[in-house]
Amino acid sequence: MRSTADAVIIGGGVIGSSIAYHLAKEGVRNVVLLERHSFCTGSTGRCGAGVREQWGSERNCRLAQASINAFEHLEEELGYEGDIEFKQKGYLILAHTEKEWEQFKKNVALQNSLGIPSRLLTPQEAKEIVPILNTEGMLGATYNKRDGHCNPFHTTWAYAQAARRLGVELQYFTEATGIRLEGGRVVAVDTTRGTISTPVVINAAGPWAKPVAKMVGIDLPVYTQRHQILATEPTGPIIDPMVMSFSMGIYCQQTPHGSVIMGMGDPNEPKGYDIGSSWEFLREMSRLILRILPALESLRVVRQWSGLYTVTPDAHPILGGVPGIEGYYQAVGFSGHGFMLAPAVGRIISELVVGKTPFIDITGLDLGRFERGELQVEPSVV
Amino acid sequence: MKRSVEERNWLEQRNVIVCRCEDVTLEEIRRAIAQGATTLDELKRLLRVGMGPCQGRTCRELLARELAEHLGKPVAEIMPPTFRPPAKPVKLGLLSRMVENAPRGDEGSSLEGGESR
Ligand SMILES: Cc1cc2nc3c(=O)[nH]c(=O)nc-3n(C[C@H](O)[C@H](O)[C@H](O)COP(=O)(O)OP(=O)(O)OC[C@H]3O[C@@H](n4cnc5c(N)ncnc54)[C@H](O)[C@@H]3O)c2cc1C
Numbered sequence: 001m002r003s004t005a006d007a008v009i010i011g012g013g014v015i016g017s018s019i020a021y022h023l024a025k026e027g028v029r030n031v032v033l034l035e036r037h038s039f040c041t042g043s044t045g046r047c048g049a050g051v052r053e054q055w056g057s058e059r060n061c062r063l064a065q066a067s068i069n070a071f072e073h074l075e076e077e078l079g080y081e082g083d084i085e086f087k088q089k090g091y092l093i094l095a096h097t098e099k100e101w102e103q104f105k106k107n108v109a110l111q112n113s114l115g116i117p118s119r120l121l122t123p124q125e126a127k128e129i130v131p132i133l134n135t136e137g138m139l140g141a142t143y144n145k146r147d148g149h150c151n152p153f154h155t156t157w158a159y160a161q162a163a164r165r166l167g168v169e170l171q172y173f174t175e176a177t178g179i180r181l182e183g184g185r186v187v188a189v190d191t192t193r194g195t196i197s198t199p200v201v202i203n204a205a206g207p208w209a210k211p212v213a214k215m216v217g218i219d220l221p222v223y224t225q226r227h228q229i230l231a232t233e234p235t236g237p238i239i240d241p242m243v244m245s246f247s248m249g250i251y252c253q254q255t256p257h258g259s260v261i262m263g264m265g266d267p268n269e270p271k272g273y274d275i276g277s278s279w280e281f282l283r284e285m286s287r288l289i290l291r292i293l294p295a296l297e298s299l300r301v302v303r304q305w306s307g308l309y310t311v312t313p314d315a316h317p318i319l320g321g322v323p324g325i326e327g328y329y330q331a332v333g334f335s336g337h338g339f340m341l342a343p344a345v346g347r348i349i350s351e352l353v354v355g356k357t358p359f360i361d362i363t364g365l366d367l368g369r370f371e372r373g374e375l376q377v378e379p380s381v382v
Numbered sequence: 383m384k385r386s387v388e389e390r391n392w393l394e395q396r397n398v399i400v401c402r403c404e405d406v407t408l409e410e411i412r413r414a415i416a417q418g419a420t421t422l423d424e425l426k427r428l429l430r431v432g433m434g435p436c437q438g439r440t441c442r443e444l445l446a447r448e449l450a451e452h453l454g455k456p457v458a459e460i461m462p463p464t465f466r467p468p469a470k471p472v473k474l475g476l477l478s479r480m481v482e483n484a485p486r487g488d489e490g491s492s493l494e495g496g497e498s499r
Binding site: 041277283286305 | 417418420421423424427428430433435466467468471472473474475477478480
């Protein structure tokens, strides 16, 4: 392992891997990426893989929009021989309550003003997109054809391999155990394989962002929470878009492989690091999904698992540096939607590290917003 | 680690299918290992090997040997892959009719007029 670097990244999920690639692309090539396990062991490898720009806040919309632009050409950009399986078959977001419907009208107006081609649909129009949809009790839906999903393993691997080719050292099975500061500056990172002298360290530790931030004395306002998910056996094409309901707290998509993946947010789930699987989830999930997609009844569940959301009080990530700690940057607190933001976030963080103005304005996504009390909560989350 | 002549000959056929459920060839596996995959979980993440109906019963052993050979380690040191429930595939319809004895019912959902099946 290198003993001196220009930057050290803590975390080998999609965020750390995207940052590694973008830093190298900016010319910062003497970079070490530290990952305690192997790639995609954290949230990334457990996620629902959905990618959407249908958000309720301008900042989330812009980050997602720029990321979708990048996903569209990612294989070429990264010189990846494999397939990241990016499919733009849209997101269909269902409204069952008046409150949702009112919010969706606002969301679509905002999205359209930013150039996002989302639309409000009647239940009948929604059924044309997903013929097996049960529209009973539905007030309407929103749909955006640019949304879709992408394979998180291949995306992360593609970023990591491209970074490696540009000179980044990928150190898997290596844990960061401490960050050394001198006079308010980062000087080194301690790891289970020795110390690396570096002026820059980037916290991309996903659910472990809080303990990593503690290493420089920051108490991050984030908590972690289990989210469960399942996959069925593969079947022929039956659902094109991701189907989602915020009031039911569920989402469901069919992967290019043919299996149907679905997950649920449980409001009663305690905070913490539990990533076990429960049969209650299987029951609740199947009941909820069969109300909107009853035709899935005879599909068999072959796998269930869970992963952690790292949640901030306003469901927006915390990006960038922190005043008073020179050389420390963070890209954390993605609140359940970090996979889809990885392309834009990787670029933004690397631009900040080299002293450029980020290509997307990230005002208000800094850590200081929580103290200033300037929170605009994202309404559209599961 | 020793391999029999037959096994070696068989493995030399590069496009031999190692994971039959997901249709993954030896060549694809060797390419992933050459790119830096060092564990069964990584091969699974990149190639879906062992994720099909047999859940790796056929290919696990072969994959472990391939990794062991490449890394120069004994097979016993190759970490086993993660196993996920359920042990056997179960229909969603059946799961949704599971008997009520858990703490949480579905009345918490805000889907109006929705009847549980
Ligand atoms: C069930 C579920 C469904 C989801 N669905 C979606 C979705 O549809 N779309 C979407 O965009 N997002 C989704 N998400 C959220 C998404 O998974 C995360 O926001 C995203 O993966 C975060 O990536 P990351 O790289 O920050 O974190 P991670 O992938 O968790 O990576 C962090 C890495 O840091 C490593 N690490 C931690 N501490 C240290 C240390 N001290 N030293 C070295 N390494 C360390 C960990 O081992 C880990 O691998 C979902 C999440 C879950 C759980």
